[in-house]
Amino acid sequence: xxxxxxxxxxxxxxxxxxxxxxxxxxDAVIFNATIVAYSGSAVADLVSVxxxxxxxxxxxxIMQHSIDAVMSKSKNNxxxxxxxxxxxxxxxxxNKILEIMETEQRNLEYTEICxxxxxxxxxxxxxxxxxxxxxxxxKEYDKYLEYANIKISPRxxxxxxxxxxxxxxxxxxxxxxxxxxxxxKKFIVYNNEHKKKPIAAQLVMDSHLxxxxxxxxxxxxxxxxxxxxxxxxxxDDFSPWNASMTxxxxxxxxxxxxxxxxxxxxxxxGGYDSxxxxxxxxxxxxxxxxxxxxxxxxxxxxxxxxxxPVNKYYFGPLHKRIKLDEAFNILIDNGYLDSNRSGAERANxxxxxxxxxxxxxxxxxxxxxxxxxxxxxxxxxxxxxYGDINRNRPTSDANFIAARHFLYYKCREWEELNQKxxxxxxxxxxxxxxxxxxxxxxxxxxxxxxLIGR
Amino acid sequence: xxxxxxxxxxRALFIKQCSIPEKKMVCEVxxxxxSVDLVEYDKxxxxxxxxxxxTNNWRRAIEQVLSTSISFDYAEICVRRPKxxxxxxxxxxxxxxxxxxxxxxxxxxxxxxxxxxxxxxxxTWIVQKMQVIDYLEGVxxx
Numbered sequence: 001x002x003x004x005x006x007x008x009x010x011x012x013x014x015x016x017x018x019x020x021x022x023x024x025x026x027d028a029v030i031f032n033a034t035i036v037a038y039s040g041s042a043v044a045d046l047v048s049v050x051x052x053x054x055x056x057x058x059x060x061x062i063m064q065h066s067i068d069a070v071m072s073k074s075k076n077n078x079x080x081x082x083x084x085x086x087x088x089x090x091x092x093x094x095n096k097i098l099e100i101m102e103t104e105q106r107n108l109e110y111t112e113i114c115x116x117x118x119x120x121x122x123x124x125x126x127x128x129x130x131x132x133x134x135x136x137x138x139k140e141y142d143k144y145l146e147y148a149n150i151k152i153s154p155r156x157x158x159x160x161x162x163x164x165x166x167x168x169x170x171x172x173x174x175x176x177x178x179x180x181x182x183x184x185k186k187f188i189v190y191n192n193e194h195k196k197k198p199i200a201a202q203l204v205m206d207s208h209l210x211x212x213x214x215x216x217x218x219x220x221x222x223x224x225x226x227x228x229x230x231x232x233x234x235x236d237d238f239s240p241w242n243a244s245m246t247x248x249x250x251x252x253x254x255x256x257x258x259x260x261x262x263x264x265x266x267x268x269x270g271g272y273d274s275x276x277x278x279x280x281x282x283x284x285x286x287x288x289x290x291x292x293x294x295x296x297x298x299x300x301x302x303x304x305x306x307x308x309p310v311n312k313y314y315f316g317p318l319h320k321r322i323k324l325d326e327a328f329n330i331l332i333d334n335g336y337l338d339s340n341r342s343g344a345e346r347a348n349x350x351x352x353x354x355x356x357x358x359x360x361x362x363x364x365x366x367x368x369x370x371x372x373x374x375x376x377x378x379x380x381x382x383x384x385x386y387g388d389i390n391r392n393r394p395t396s397d398a399n400f401i402a403a404r405h406f407l408y409y410k411c412r413e414w415e416e417l418n419q420k421x422x423x424x425x426x427x428x429x430x431x432x433x434x435x436x437x438x439x440x441x442x443x444x445x446x447x448x449x450x451l452i453g454r
Numbered sequence: 455x456x457x458x459x460x461x462x463x464x465r466a467l468f469i470k471q472c473s474i475p476e477k478k479m480v481c482e483v484x485x486x487x488x489s490v491d492l493v494e495y496d497k498x499x500x501x502x503x504x505x506x507x508x509t510n511n512w513r514r515a516i517e518q519v520l521s522t523s524i525s526f527d528y529a530e531i532c533v534r535r536p537k538x539x540x541x542x543x544x545x546x547x548x549x550x551x552x553x554x555x556x557x558x559x560x561x562x563x564x565x566x567x568x569x570x571x572x573x574x575x576x577x578t579w580i581v582q583k584m585q586v587i588d589y590l591e592g593v594x595x596x
Binding site: 308310311323324325326328329332333337339369372375377379384385387389390391392 | 462484485486488577
């Protein structure tokens, strides 16, 4: 499995502990450029732990979205300012971008982006290769890294990219597609003249486009150029398991198409659906998956934000995070919470059939009732339609143990790619959904498994 | 009399008409990621009942009580009494299949009818039930 890149995305300071603990389990850590710009010092610490296995997502698509997506919320509902993290990043990019976004309070037009493409390519390259090193140099441990001859360097570099949106007409979409490839070509040339690192393109698109096979076939043709090895894929809020049959089929043909032109697809936000495709026997072959600590297996491109925090648990046999009430209902329906049997006996059953990771064992020990710790929460008031409502939110301890369990299970999913054939993994998945899933998701899983080679 | 009544008003009327001193009524009880509209706490028998209020969407009310049912001994819904008897029959049948009790609220004369008694939930998880009771011990509904 040496050609696979197992990636973890860093988002907030609360991720740091888990990042350091799991440093030997993952191959690379991905940071969004805005986070690097805003938290350079914290990022430097993590990069020094992961050494030359970091990747920076340049997020160049942010300049093409509505300005509201990057504005901070102001208390009195007047127009706010650009979020600090975004501004600090854009200060490292061509001046024109921040001028337009900050002063004129709008996104950039296609022609405006075209006019800065050379400068954009250069600045993105420099940011990805040199920005973090500046912070490492300010740290105490820099001299130790130098003594040990350990150079901080990215695992690979991502070329500037722009999103293909569903509301673009064909001409506009073709323009942005050509722009993406133009940026990629210039980035490859610049790289060949400088650090010669592995290069990745990034394909960001609305899932709606998966309804049109012609769009996808055209896209694969356009990316058939030399000079880059990897291509990150980020489809808006998409998981192939619960997509329509058409989207499932087109997604698989996208991966197969990229394989045929010699490119290695990486899922920018993916779950077990993508990990399974990293199996060497997969006919639609992926070469890596990234997700965050405890979440991020799919993600909307313009973040909706908000939402109430809830306790969730990564239910291993279903390979998805579910709310604790769903988890308890599954456990009760399958006899794990049946008090007619001893807690110890039921705990052993749980370890055999659900999860035996160090985190679950530390929580449950010899009594399955301890599973309730994953649901540890504190009540707080939320404004409802008719007044304040009490809700529960997870304690920080509950969040942390759920995240640790999630990462342990991810490690197990990766390990099993080497231990079992793809047919065995697929059959196991279908059986688990028959046992623990609802009728709708059972149907979706069988559809997916039939498609990927049951 | 006006027929427009919110779920909250419906609940407030229910508490006024159906409360008994032996049972503590607590509103908006947080259970998992939800807020249960009303919980009836029978301290003497150590039993708790969840009650979801909806004006019309009885299927949603059933969905909500079922999702938190492992935390309770009984589950009930309270919805507006439909005009058609077939609709009434459908609601009762569906609730009976799950062991859920039904209160119908007559909007015209502002009265509640307990049309179906709930059955004891066979899959209560004592750990979760005790967490709810701990919460109930600390609060009151005015």
